[in-house]
Amino acid sequence: MNSTGNRPPSLAVSIGGLTLKNPVMPASGTFGYGEEYAPFADLNRLGAVVTKGISLLPRAGNPPPRIMETPAGMLNAVGLQNVGVRAFVAEKLPYLRQHDVPVIVNIFGEAVDEYAAVAEILSRAGGVHALEVNISCPNVKKGGIAFGARPESAAEVTAAVRGNTDLPVIVKLTPNVTDIVEIALAVESAGAHALSLINTLLGMSIDVERRVPHLQNITGGLSGPAVRPVAVRMVWQVAGRVKVPVIGVGGIVDSASALEFLIAGARAVQVGTGQFVNPRMTLDVIEGIEAYLERHGMKDVQDLIGSLQCTSAR
Amino acid sequence: MNSTGNRPPSLAVSIGGLTLKNPVMPASGTFGYGEEYAPFADLNRLGAVVTKGISLLPRAGNPPPRIMETPAGMLNAVGLQNVGVRAFVAEKLPYLRQHDVPVIVNIFGEAVDEYAAVAEILSRAGGVHALEVNISCPNVKKGGIAFGARPESAAEVTAAVRGNTDLPVIVKLTPNVTDIVEIALAVESAGAHALSLINTLLGMSIDVERRVPHLQNITGGLSGPAVRPVAVRMVWQVAGRVKVPVIGVGGIVDSASALEFLIAGARAVQVGTGQFVNPRMTLDVIEGIEAYLERHGMKDVQDLIGSLQCTSAR
Amino acid sequence: MLSNRETAPGHFHMVLGLPVPIADPVPGQFVMVRMPDRLDPLLARPLGIYGFSRQAGEARLELLYRVAGKGTALLSGLSTGRVLQVLGPLGRGFRIVPELRTVILVAGGIGIAPLTFLAEHYRGLPAVVEGREIVCYVGARCSEALVGLERMEALCSRVVVTTDDGTCGACGIVTEPLGLDLPSFRPGATVIYACGPGAMLRCLADMLRESPVPCQVSVEERMACGLGACLGCAVAIRSGENALSYVRVCKEGPVFDIHELDWK
């Protein structure tokens, strides 16, 4: 019961058959495997947990420096360092299983069968509730162009993962494309249960005194509030065209920025870089959304999702 | 003569046969037709002047609100409001002709022949030194997809403009594409003398209290320091692949950010949103580049252009 | 910055000392204010001029502002001695008609700021007409949002106050008492100046549609350059039948003839 004597608004949403107690989760790669943020944000209070991207074999990642701050954003070139799917199942998953929170495992590969293989192992592991398929990584067989850059390869990966799992499949789109709607529709047709967007924008920054790139990898992925307008635009474009739920990601640093995504049509949101700004950010966002619903007399977050009025901006 | 008793470094660069006394100019659409900033930055000191985009017929532009601030950036949906090419020649050009500065006129159209027609009129007007062709605008004949989004249509516009003018043709690329290098190569093959990039990233932001877009046009173009990492990355990618000079634009708010572009391979830079931050910004950038060259013992800005060392970031 | 004082909840009075020469501002003009060395907020904010004076060679600029969002909230937290970036005076201010006997001011909320400077200007004019009267109609949400009333009272012959909730003056909107008095204004000898929220100005435009009394309004729009270069601050004006046309608030405005603007 809240101060007005009414029941608190319902925050529950459903993504590909999975019910989340609220629409807020961390973004992959910014939350490790769940343990690091536990002292700040009780995992049980989150809508879901999303892990760092997992590949078939362990990967060392890129040499440092791996990150650089940019105006209202940051570049990262971690290089998808991870322990590999077997170590993940053996060493990281048991910790997550102890909690009462859906576990979404982010996966990637350099070839279609690698994606399929990781999906299969995770589906049998127990304690995994959904897969989030990162298609922003380079397709080594096709000259390094990202799977997510072309509708055909994006659909191919989606279908391969779907074929190897009974878990809900969320496909995470890259924003570095001419037409995000085209990719989204291809992935939806290939059987994705949900879409998450956006991954990072490809960027670069230079140490002008030494005339070298700030990142050893030269380019990196841009994230943070700087990219939020691009992310909100893409979520709005895609949510208006697909039937499956969309998860909004990109530059959320407070509940107002999360609300932008929900109003634009996202059914849930992920907080990435925002957690570095404040390790309690996911909880602040949950509380902020609840307060907003109460203030606006809304009983259910569903009333908010996609509620943008576009006829007049005044 | 500077303090060290040596001659000041040379800042002159050449773009498509046009010699600029320094590599710094305002970006189209942020400098009006030249008169507004004259009290702050003497036009004669600029490398060139770049005007607001001009179309064949006058255009009223979009209804307000047209702009919104975002984290370290801004969205605009001015809608290419302009006086039309005839009024430009009659009313705006005479003022610019009084100055000793190259005049680059930004042009656009909704059809290929509109581009060609504007180019022809400007070529005969006198006092125009180069054309900058904005291919980010929607091709009304092809369902509103931007000319710059596909290599074929980008090349088509370039060839049409080249065929109708003797002036140097600079083609301004949109960053909202999967593969900027592909577009750059197509435009180069079609005869562009130079490329400028980037135009704005398509974005959107929402007034969450009222659940309406901040811009009446719903989406708008994102500019400012927020987008600089994307712009630097694209300039670096393109400069490494084309033979024609590249002009770097996007998020320059001090001389250090301009230096990033030059080091990445741009032969000149444009300052857009940065001028709103400080109306003297173009001059600050020129002075900052000169001071940098002196501090690093470089005699010519040419030594700086493309000087990025990528073997090691440490 | 010389001072930055909260005069009513969420409303601040700021005094700036300007180290560089500045032209004498006309009432209704504005300045673009920015916190240097910050990229967030990125853009300067337009603020009307509340007062201006020269003392021993140094110019002093007064601003009166309401905390509306991020930029003004950060401004309000600054303390004396901080250096701000100020660009101005900008735009076309109110047209002064010294020979008129009756000057009517209509202020909604923080709209009182430029009108106070205007009233001061009229008071300082050489006496072209005898017995000029300045009457101000001030409206606000509640008594707490009534700012700058004392200063205005000292400058006017009469100040009529309304608040939406009736906590001060008459209960209702400011255009009500004005509407009642409107028939008594002498067309050839009266001018109305107004500044306030869009709803108030729209209501005023409606009310004055048939009135022969001229009215100048100061309007607001988001701005980037403040100089007329970016076309960001457009507002629609009435032109031919179906033709749409936009003018720049920062250059052709912020003061317009109320009938020139398109209030739809």
Next chain:
Amino acid sequence: MLSNRETAPGHFHMVLGLPVPIADPVPGQFVMVRMPDRLDPLLARPLGIYGFSRQAGEARLELLYRVAGKGTALLSGLSTGRVLQVLGPLGRGFRIVPELRTVILVAGGIGIAPLTFLAEHYRGLPAVVEGREIVCYVGARCSEALVGLERMEALCSRVVVTTDDGTCGACGIVTEPLGLDLPSFRPGATVIYACGPGAMLRCLADMLRESPVPCQVSVEERMACGLGACLGCAVAIRSGENALSYVRVCKEGPVFDIHELDWK
């Protein structure tokens, strides 16, 4: 913030009062410091702990920092009373070996900060061994960049100073006098702790390659989360022949055995 004083050009000593409970930090641990309500700079900056005390229930944290760029420049401009966001203590600090007689500290520039806290910690330990000596080798660019020398001198048996330009102490780099003294250190009774710029640590790693004296170093890398979640702060460690492996400075570090790291 309780104070923020410039102790040498470009070097600041900051004292923070912490309103919320905090665990006792181990020397070598760090905190992530951020200015709230700013998106630029966006990320918190890691700063080593220079001192820590509890007074009447309130914890006080001391930091010693050098203005290196935007974030530290903004920090240096803050005045008493400002509220900062502080996360910590974080990371694995120096391993304390109470039974050793000789503690050698090697500080380059601002690297003196965590080593001062370490020296204080050793001084406060119950006397497990008699006559423990703490010797500190301090290097800096010039005398003006020598910070925190007095405090260090009060804690050590001996302080050896070098400056690159010879404006204070011996002229040269700090590893030179250390190298000369190295043969005199008793392997089983000595530990070296070092913190400073990469070049200094690399030189030290070279020098100690064959030495039996253990050495712990605190290294720096850019950080985002400070908690081990983002993998942004990786440094390479020596593992198998060609195998590359990275550890997190914020979690496995910032203190490492000098021979564990890959200095190429």
